[in-house]
Amino acid sequence: MSSLILEKLQWLAGYGWDEQGGITRLVYSDAWQQAQQALKTWLEEEGFSVEVDAAGNVIAWIPGAESPDEWIMTGSHLDTVVSGGIYDGQYGIVAGALAIAKLVKEYGAPKKTIAVVAFAEEEASRFPFAMWGSKSMFGKATIDDIKGIKDTAGLLMEQVIKELGYSGTQEPRKQVEAFVELHIEQGNVLETEEIDVGIVHSIVGQRRLRITVTGEANHAGTTPMAYRKDAMKTASLMVNRLLSIADEWGDPLVATVGQFELEPNISNVVPGSAHFTLDVRHIDEQSLEEAANKMIAEIELIAKDQSIEVAIETWFSSQPVQMNERIIQQLIQSCKKQKIPYKSMHSGAAHDSQVVATTVPTAMLFVPSKSGISHSPLEFTEEKSLIQGMEVLEDTLFRLAYEGDKN
Incomplete structure (x- = not known):
């Protein structure tokens, strides 16, 4: 019973x-x-x-x-x-x-x-x-x-x-x-x-961000690698770096990329834009702020290095x-x-x-x-x-x- x-x-x-x-x-x-x-x-x-x-x-x-x-x-x-x-x-x-x-x-x-x-x-x-x-x-x-x-x-x-x-x-x-x-x-x-x-x-506390990476859509076969503005490549570099920062920072910091979308999302087209989310959490406000700011700086640095545009929006924040x-x-x-x-x-x-x-x-x-x-x-x-x-x-x-x- x-x-x-x-x-x-x-x-x-x-x-x-x-x-x-x-x-x-x-x-x-x-x-x-x-x-x-x-x-x-x-x-x-x-x-x-x-x-x-x-x-x-x-x-x-x-x-x-x-x-x-x-x-x-x-x-x-x-x-x-x-x-x-x-x-x-x-x-x-x-x-x-x-x-x-x-x-x-x-x-x-x-x-x-x-x-x-x-x-x-x-x-x-x-x-x-x-x-x-x-x-x-x-x-x-x-x-x-x-x-x-x-x-x-x-x-x-x-x-x-x-x-x-x-x-x-x-x-x-x-x-x-x-x-x-x-x-x-x-x-x-x-x-x-x-x-x-x-x-x-x-x-x-939490920081939740939306990141939009804007490159240039182009033909997958006729566009040489050196001439591409590949939003997927740039976004992938960003995601890898963000999660590496979280690993390096250690507990109790956690970071999650939970959504990732491509446009036009076609198998034979170089992606023109990528959209992904970042969720960062920590029990200490200063550590949370420092980690989030470091991640934002890394996103911007990678975008600059790849000659790609990026827009970052913080859509939710809690202490x-x-x-x-x-x-x-x-x-x-x-x-x-x-x-x-x-x-x-x-x-x-x-x-x-x-x-x-x-x-x-x-x-x-x-x-x-x-x-x-x-x-x-x-x-x-x-x-x-x-x-x-x-x-x-x-x-x-x-x-x-x-x-x-x-x-």
């Missing part, structure tokens, strides 16, 4: 289940609305007070008996990528709700208000604006910041929001004094090292964020109390905690991902790990909301 956490994950996954065996629950879609309503109903049945805010975030809470205006919050995001797995995002929501419900059943009302949130959007899978839910909730974005943003069908994000009855603008949640996010790792570190829990000390040391220590104590092996680690992926941490003391807890696979129907975490993560979260929430440890 499966555990309650797994049963609830499978239940919620039913809203957005697709033919590939994954979940497609893009923000504000029909599947997303159905999941939001089902989640709201379940939380109300569990005794939570529930609110849906101006962005569609679902906030459910149990009022504090002594300090109702001081909130301890957990949760994650409700949306998914196209054909995602059943753990990414919704595990943190379901586990948070179950942990709170269990605490209330065993110990009664907490001293401080304890809450779980289902952020409306984190993935940027429908609209190119990541972590809209947490940004809206904590005063980092309003409806004005998403003007002109469209999905692939040409629908404006701001219009979709308003048609669903949301304003998209609200006052920041200032009563939250601590936030703890439980999430699958989405990498293979914990599994490889055979460690049960990861306690996140920082989340990487590294440190998690709150006091809450980290609470997580560590919870692991030690339950004799659960843990590892202090950074997150190479962005999460809502990265937004929340800029205004609220925040910490993150990881459980292993099978083979590091995520954003896929093959995403998998052992039931034992799901339960362990929830138990560490539960004990930490008890320390914060019932014992009233200050952060």
Whole structure:
């Protein structure tokens, strides 16, 4: 018989289940609305007070008996990528709700208000604006910041929001004094090292660039090598150098060229242009900036050497964020109390905690991902790990909301 956490994950996954065996629950879609309503109903049945805010975030809470205006919050995001797995995002929501419900059943009302949130959007899978839910909730974005943003069908994000009855603008949640996010790792570190829990000390900053290399398309047979302006050759030299820089720099810097396109992309034509992306990440802002600047300089140097034009656009940038040391220590104590092996680690992926941490003391807890696979129907975490993560979260929430440890 499966555990309650797994049963609830499978239940919620039913809203957005697709033919590939994954979940497609893009923000504000029909599947997303159905999941939001089902989640709201379940939380109300569990005794939570529930609110849906101006962005569609679902906030459910149990009022504090002594300090109702001081909130301890957990949760994650409700949306998914196209054909995602059943753990990414919704595990943190379901586990948070179950942990709170269990605490209330065993110990009664907490001293401080304890809450779980289902952020409306984190993935940027429908609209190119990541972590809209947490940004809206904590005063980092309003409806004005998403003007002109469209999905692939040409629908404006701001219009979709308003048609669903949301304003998209609200006052920041200032009563939250601590936030703890439980999430699958989405990498293979914990599994490889055979460690049960990861306690996140920082989340990487990112620089994402688009590079366009412009040469001259020409006949593959009649154009001598010395006379060519081959965009493919130049772009290849760039990619090789960029990844070499990352290798030389070493951990925790990572660099990825994830997209590469040629024009005209014909077998017997020298490519006239090449387009590729560069994703650079590091936990230290100065190192990230230095690495990104070095890579840009190398791109420009290679273009000059090859007598080729290049255009570089930085289309996304985020700063590294440190998690709150006091809450980290609470997580560590919870692991030690339950004799659960843990590892202090950074997150190479962005999460809502990265937004929340800029205004609220925040910490993150990881459980292993099978083979590091995520954003896929093959995403998998052992039931034992799901339960362990929830138990560490539960004990930490008890320390914060019932014992009233200050952060």
